[in-house]
Amino acid sequence: MAEGSYHHGNLRAALLERAEAVLTESGPAGLSLRGLARDLGVSHAAPARHFRDRQALLDALAVSGFTEFNRRLREAAEGSGGVELRLEELGRAYLGFAVERTALLHLMFAAKHEEQSSEELRQLGHQALEAASRLVAEAQRTGVVRPGDPVRLAQVAFSTVHGLALLAVGGLLDDTPLTEATALALQVLLDGLRPPG
Structure with missing residues (x-):
């Protein structure tokens, strides 16, 4: 062209x-x-x-990735349906992005933690967790999720779906279809988030 x-x-x-x-x-x-x-x-x-240089390109790519990632997660968290359904959709949105755009997700998280990363990148890097923790806090108010720091609970939830995404893209799910593994992971995760008793 x-x-x-x-x-x-x-x-x-x-x-x-x-x-x-x-x-x-x-x-x-x-x-x-x-x-x-x-x-x-x-x-x-x-x-x-x-x-201006290769690093500026990488930063712009990470910013672009976080913008799309955050949009998907925000739409899932703020979507229609009950809070439990939105928690599931949030997990599916995270997994979908991670599996579709794995290399970009790795770049995004690496760039966010570099010392020279921009303030914009650091702020964008926190937005997904903020959306998730707001949804967890809402779920706590309705009795769906156990008491505790919503940010910590959101971090645990993200680590679960991120781990599943790594297994999927690494070809480590063997014969288990991703849809089946996702449904099971989200069920176990939501069961674990429920109040005890």
């Missing part, structure tokens, strides 16, 4: 889209601004109009 065919910010979006594809195929080490320019058929200097 000719460089002139990218206009009104389309090149930035195309660079991010191609960067995620390269990330999935080759990992972060395979990403370079020059390589993306070559892949998109633009001059090697064109990406510099949008990203």
Whole structure:
């Protein structure tokens, strides 16, 4: 595609889209601004109009990933239906993103914890947990979830679905279909979150 065919910010979006594809195929080490320019058929200097260097590209990719991840989780947490159903949907939304966009999720969490990560990235990195902890607090008020710190309970819930996602993308579920493993994990998780007795 000719460089002139990218206009009104389309090149930035195309660079991010191609960067995620390269990330999935080759990992972060395979990403370079020059390589993306070559892949998109633009001059090697064109990406510099949008990203000052490779790190800026990686940060923008992480920001883009967190924005989509947070949107999916927020929609699940604030959706229609009872609080228990929304807790399940939240788990499914997390798993869906993690399985569909595994390489991006790894980059997002790695970037969030780097010392030079931007304030925007740090804030975006906390939004999913905040949405989950608000939903857990709502579930506590209705008696569906045990007492305790909603943030800690949300962290435990996220660790469960994140662990299942890692097993799924690592091919470690053997013959168990992901839908079956997801249903069982969410059932066990919700049973564990219920008040004792």
